[in-house]
Every structure is written in structure tokens, then in C-alpha cells.
Amino acid sequence: MSAASIDGKAFAAGLRARIAERVPTFRKATGRAPGLAVVLVGEDPASAVYVRSKGKQTREAGMESFEHKLPADTDQATLLSLVEQLNMDPAVDGILVQLPLPAHIDADEVLLRIDPDKDVDGFHPVNAGRLATGLPGFVPCTPLGCLMLLEDRLGDLSGLDAVVVGRSNIVGKPMAALLTAKSCTVTVAHSRTHNLPHYLRHADIVVAAVGRPHFVKGEWLKPGATVIDVGINRTENGLTGDVDFDSAASVAGAITPVPGGVGPMTIAVLLRNTLVAAHRREGVALEEGDI
Numbered sequence: 001m002s003a004a005s006i007d008g009k010a011f012a013a014g015l016r017a018r019i020a021e022r023v024p025t026f027r028k029a030t031g032r033a034p035g036l037a038v039v040l041v042g043e044d045p046a047s048a049v050y051v052r053s054k055g056k057q058t059r060e061a062g063m064e065s066f067e068h069k070l071p072a073d074t075d076q077a078t079l080l081s082l083v084e085q086l087n088m089d090p091a092v093d094g095i096l097v098q099l100p101l102p103a104h105i106d107a108d109e110v111l112l113r114i115d116p117d118k119d120v121d122g123f124h125p126v127n128a129g130r131l132a133t134g135l136p137g138f139v140p141c142t143p144l145g146c147l148m149l150l151e152d153r154l155g156d157l158s159g160l161d162a163v164v165v166g167r168s169n170i171v172g173k174p175m176a177a178l179l180t181a182k183s184c185t186v187t188v189a190h191s192r193t194h195n196l197p198h199y200l201r202h203a204d205i206v207v208a209a210v211g212r213p214h215f216v217k218g219e220w221l222k223p224g225a226t227v228i229d230v231g232i233n234r235t236e237n238g239l240t241g242d243v244d245f246d247s248a249a250s251v252a253g254a255i256t257p258v259p260g261g262v263g264p265m266t267i268a269v270l271l272r273n274t275l276v277a278a279h280r281r282e283g284v285a286l287e288e289g290d291i
């Protein structure tokens with residue numbers, strides 16, 4: 001291993017501390033704490049773990065956590081009316097509906113019903129459009145966390161070659177939009193790309209978010225590349241990323257581990273987006289760039 005390990009866990013802890021420092025000022029200005037509502041439908045064990053740690057970290061930052069756990073057989077209308085109630089609730093600044101939703105639920109319709117100004121996940125098409133056009137809105141937490149790690153490591157990203165492996169609405173597409181906005185030359189590759197090594201050979205930045213364990217091999221990388229591994233694959237050997245870590249670590253300049261890399265950033269950015277949502281909704285100023 002020659003690559004530096006990018007410590008997302010430590011960076012996320014620092015980010016959460018900076019967020020927590022801003023909460024008292026917001027409280028003084030408004031008489032209340034920022035509030036995040038998290039909706040979980042069903043009892044997928046991984047989702048339950050994530051929701052629990054979101055609630056815990058929300059409270060530790062001094063914010064209010066509203067958790068709504070609904071049974072797996074909840075119908076569409078019931079879920080939509082909960083979303084509507086949260087849209088109207090002045091104590092709720094951010095709404096997160098945990099994905100994946102059960103198969104009988106139309107997830108696209110649920111996401112469309114969330115007030116875009118409370119959409120701290122950045123999944124509403126209005127926020128996707130704002131990101132694509134450079135308007136202020138909410139950016140999905142995982143790609144924004146990846147960008148923070150990249151800028152912390154590399155400084156100005158302008159002119160760098162970036163390859164995003166994966167094209168989901170949640171990670172790949174917004175990641176490509178963010179890197180484009182930072183003046184990278186961006187290639188979006190995915191599981192069907194012919195000759196992925198050809199594209200990776202020149203990449204200064206690689207963001208792997210295809211959802212396939214060990215998909216990206218070290219031999220394909222440009223020596224010294226910065227590699228961000230978004231994958232969370234549960235295998236019999238435990239949690240592994242989308243990058244073949246051992247081969248990549250001998251070629252890359254820096255790489256995020258799994259766990260301890262991107263994962264903790266996702267929740268820290270969720271808290272950041274909630275803090276931002278609260279300030280925007282109340283018209284209280286916040287230097288967003290300083291957080």
C-alpha cells in the first residue's frame with residue numbers, strides 16, 4: 001500500500017462539530033432548533049441502522065430529530081399524507097424518506113411530494129434541476145460529501161480529469177454535475193461501459209458508485225489518482241466497496257476506505273443540509289461556505 005487513506009470518519013466528525021457550533025446562534029435568532037424528520041417504511045435491518053444513527057447524530061448536533069416508523073404494508077396514500085403533514089409543520093426544516101421503499105410504493109411520486117425547500121436529500125427533480133443549472137438548492141448528501149473530501153485533498157479541481165463510475169440519480173449524476181461545476185473534465189462510465197480501463201487510465205479523480213464489489217481494479221488506474229469509493233456492499237467477508245482496495249492502494253495517491261470513508265460523510269452532510277434549510281426557511285443568514 002502506497003496510497004494515503006482518506007479519513008472520512010475524522011472529516012465527518014469535524015464537519016459535525018462545525019455544524020453544532022452554529023446551532024446556538026440559530027436557536028437565539030428563532031427560539032427553536034433546526035428539525036429533521038426521517039421516515040422509515042418497513043424494517044429492513046440496514047435501513048433501521050442508518051435511521052438510528054441519523055437520529056443520534058442529529059440530536060448530538062443540537063438539532064431536533066422527528067422519527068416516523070411505518071409498517072411495511074403502509075399504503076401510498078398514508079405515506080403521502082405524512083409527507084404533506086411534514087411539509088406543513090413549521091418545526092420541520094428537513095424531510096428524508098429512507099430509500100429503498102417497499103415495492104408497492106411509487107417512490108418517484110413520494111419524492112415529488114416533498115417540499116423542495118425541505119428536501120435535504122436533494123432527490124426532488126426541482127433540486128436536480130437546480131444543481132444542473134447552477135441555482136441554489138439542495139445537493140444529494142453522498143456526492144457533496146465526496147466533493148468535500150476531494151477538495152480537502154486536492155484543493156482546486158479545475159482542469160482535472162474525473163471519471164464517475166455509476167449513473168444513479170442519487171450519486172453518479174449529481175457527482176458528475178458537481179465535478180463539472182468545479183471545472184473538471186468529466187466522464188460518466190457505468191456497468192455497461194465498453195473498455196472502462198481506457199477511461200480510467202487518464203483519470204486524476206475516480207468516483208466509484210456502481211454497486212458492484214471490487215469492480216474497479218488498481219491496474220486500471222493512473223498512478224497517483226485520487227479514488228473515492230462510494231460502494232457499500234455486504235459480502236460474507238463483511239462490508240466492501242466498489243473498488244478492489246488492495247490493488248488500488250498500490251497505484252492510487254489516495255483512497256477512501258470502506259467503512260470509514262464516504263459513509264460517515266453522508267450523514268454529516270445531511271446535518272449540514274438541514275442547518276442550511278433551517279436558515280433559509282427562517283431568513284437567518286449563514287455563511288454556507290464556512291461550514
Ligand SMILES: Nc1nc(=O)c2c([nH]1)NC[C@@H]1CN(c3ccc(C(=O)N[C@@H](CCC(=O)O)C(=O)O)cc3)C=[N+]21
Nearest residue numbers: 050096097098099100121259260261262263264266267
Ligand atoms: N433517503 C435516503 N437518504 C440517504 O442518504 C440514504 C438512504 N435513503 N438510504 C440508504 C443510503 C445509505 N446511506 C448511508 C449512510 C451512512 C453510512 C455510514 O455511516 N456508513 C459507515 C458505517 C457502515 C456500516 O458499518 O454499516 C461507513 O461507511 O463507515 C452508509 C450509508 C444513506 N442512505
